[in-house]
Amino acid sequence: MKLETLIVSDNQDIQNEIISKIKELINFKNLEPGDKLPSERMLSDKFGVTRSNVREAIQKLEFYGLLKSIPQSGTFVANIGVVAMNGMIDDILRLETPDFKSLVETRILLELKTVKMASLRRNEEDLRRIKEALDAYEAKALLGEPAVQEDLLFHLAIAKASRNSTMNTFMLTITPQIIIDFEKYHVCDKNQAVIGIKEHTEIYEAIKAQDPDLAKQKMKDHFSILYQYCYNVK
Amino acid sequence: MKLETLIVSDNQDIQNEIISKIKELINFKNLEPGDKLPSERMLSDKFGVTRSNVREAIQKLEFYGLLKSIPQSGTFVANIGVVAMNGMIDDILRLETPDFKSLVETRILLELKTVKMASLRRNEEDLRRIKEALDAYEAKALLGEPAVQEDLLFHLAIAKASRNSTMNTFMLTITPQIIIDFEKYHVCDKNQAVIGIKEHTEIYEAIKAQDPDLAKQKMKDHFSILYQYCYNVK
DNA sequence: ATCTCTTAACTGGTTAACCAAACAATTATG
DNA sequence: CATAATTGTTTGGTTAACCAGTTAAGAGAT
Numbered sequence: 271m272k273l274e275t276l277i278v279s280d281n282q283d284i285q286n287e288i289i290s291k292i293k294e295l296i297n298f299k300n301l302e303p304g305d306k307l308p309s310e311r312m313l314s315d316k317f318g319v320t321r322s323n324v325r326e327a328i329q330k331l332e333f334y335g336l337l338k339s340i341p342q343s344g345t346f347v348a349n350i351g352v353v354a355m356n357g358m359i360d361d362i363l364r365l366e367t368p369d370f371k372s373l374v375e376t377r378i379l380l381e382l383k384t385v386k387m388a389s390l391r392r393n394e395e396d397l398r399r400i401k402e403a404l405d406a407y408e409a410k411a412l413l414g415e416p417a418v419q420e421d422l423l424f425h426l427a428i429a430k431a432s433r434n435s436t437m438n439t440f441m442l443t444i445t446p447q448i449i450i451d452f453e454k455y456h457v458c459d460k461n462q463a464v465i466g467i468k469e470h471t472e473i474y475e476a477i478k479a480q481d482p483d484l485a486k487q488k489m490k491d492h493f494s495i496l497y498q499y500c501y502n503v504k
Numbered sequence: 505m506k507l508e509t510l511i512v513s514d515n516q517d518i519q520n521e522i523i524s525k526i527k528e529l530i531n532f533k534n535l536e537p538g539d540k541l542p543s544e545r546m547l548s549d550k551f552g553v554t555r556s557n558v559r560e561a562i563q564k565l566e567f568y569g570l571l572k573s574i575p576q577s578g579t580f581v582a583n584i585g586v587v588a589m590n591g592m593i594d595d596i597l598r599l600e601t602p603d604f605k606s607l608v609e610t611r612i613l614l615e616l617k618t619v620k621m622a623s624l625r626r627n628e629e630d631l632r633r634i635k636e637a638l639d640a641y642e643a644k645a646l647l648g649e650p651a652v653q654e655d656l657l658f659h660l661a662i663a664k665a666s667r668n669s670t671m672n673t674f675m676l677t678i679t680p681q682i683i684i685d686f687e688k689y690h691v692c693d694k695n696q697a698v699i700g701i702k703e704h705t706e707i708y709e710a711i712k713a714q715d716p717d718l719a720k721q722k723m724k725d726h727f728s729i730l731y732q733y734c735y736n737v738k
Numbered sequence: 739a740t741c742t743c744t745t746a747a748c749t750g751g752t753t754a755a756c757c758a759a760a761c762a763a764t765t766a767t768g
Numbered sequence: 769c770a771t772a773a774t775t776g777t778t779t780g781g782t783t784a785a786c787c788a789g790t791t792a793a794g795a796g797a798t
Contacts, residue, residue: 309779322752325780335680342759342779350683353640354653361660361676368670376670379617406587419588426595436602436610440674442595446569449584543749556782559750576749576789 284319286363288327291317293359303349334362370451373444378493380437381425385489387432389482396431397478403427404474411463418452424470457499518553520597522561525551527593530581537583568596604685607678612727614671615659619723621666623716630665631712637661638708645697652686658704691733
């Protein structure tokens with residue numbers, strides 16, 4: 271486990287170094303939007319790393335919209351000014367792995383919004399899926415078993431019903447880390463699962479009644495314990 | 505361009521198909537948390553695709569915390585129930601590329617929160633960086649040139665000052681797509697850049713004064729035009 | 739029969755060779 | 769001299785061979 275973390279960390283460091291060097295190169299050569307970068311092979315030679323490393327770094331910058339690779343042609347600087355380019359690369363380089371507090375803060379923000387949207391936009395199909403998730407959670411919780419996953423599936427069903435694909439994606443993105451942190455910090459270990467049934471049911475009823483403000487309030491109540499806990503952890 | 509979109513789409517389809525088959529396999533074989541999946545080579549044989557394709561699919565599921573690859577050992581089902589597994593895979597398969605409206609909705613939600621946090625948590629260094637971005641934007645806007653990138657850099661500087669790494673990452677994630685959509689739908693084409701100077705300055709002053717509610721209000725005002733526009737587009 | 743040690747195969751990860759498309763320079767042709 | 773055809777080179781992408789570590793089966797000793 272330790273070893274793996276170290277390796278990942280090394281890879282990250284190498285990639286960040288390459289990204290940093292690409293940035294320097296762009297600045298040094300005064301490359302402007304549309305200009306071509308040196309080929310992957312030249313870059314890997316120049317930086318003394320493998321082409322795979324260079325490719326990964328380029329793909330990361332491509333993900334953030336800073337570069338654009340065109341097959342059999344080359345890698346080009348995106349249509350973005352040199353100032354923005356430098357600023358964004360700096361931000362990307364300094365991206366931290368999200369801490370628990372920031373995850374919970376973000377999750378609460380998203381959930382309070384998605385539950386309102388879900389109340390307004392949900393159709394019968396959405397409602398059915400949310401109910402299904404609720405029932406699955408209730409069944410597990412009543413058995414006294416840990417139901418963290420069923421819990422989060424209920425919330426994901428709401429996110430889906432919000433009909434906002436971006437927030438839905440974000441919820442999916444943070445869910446695995448939330449699960450890991452919950453287990454790490456032993457959140458939801460106690461009998462809170464049983465309390466959760468009532469809270470979940472109330473949220474579901476509010477969505478069913480298409481009452482966005484009530485739904486938001488019930489969601490807020492649901493998170494009040496977690497909220498306090500999260501601020502105590504840090 | 506068309507060709508490329510097609511290829512990407514094909515790749516996406518193949519990947520989704522593989523993910524779907526992996527899901528079926530897990531269900532059919534009743535694999536439980538900790539169980540080992542068949543090797544990448546066997547899967548690629550079985551599915552009639554390349555190992556690269558299988559690897560990408562596995563990596564995607566790994567990103568969402570559903571699988572865990574261990575070098576020289578195998579790929580394992582994460583510690584997540586079969587119900588949650590199925591639910592999350594379905595969600596992942598149905599992930600849509602975010603539409604403009606959902607992007608703007610999400611951006612506004614994030615910005616109203618980060619500007620409050622930035623007001624409370626910013627230090628002098630943060631403030632300096634925000635001011636820098638503001639000045640760069642002002643300089644560009646006064647020249648009558650399009651300053652979309654400088655605009656977004658200002659907002660990214662605020663997100664950074666919020667000291668919430670998750671929201672900061674999310675802002676970075678949506679920024680390139682926002683830029684593309686802004687150009688596509690010709691947002692900010694007119695002289696709105698000049699109006700933006702005043703609004704940006706007011707936001708900056710509120711952050712400087714550490715007044716979270718005022719900052720939020722000014723940000724809201726700043727987005728009112730975009731908000732309307734976004735709902736007209738759809 | 740049981741336990742230990744060796745060995746061979748199997749694993750995900752990595753590297754290097756290969757591919758087809760795009761581009762540039764050169765040559766042939768009007 | 770200008771233009772079109774062609775050929776050789778360069779590109780990002782793909783594929784297949786390779787690697788080091790793990791695993792488990794099997795031989796041998798007790």
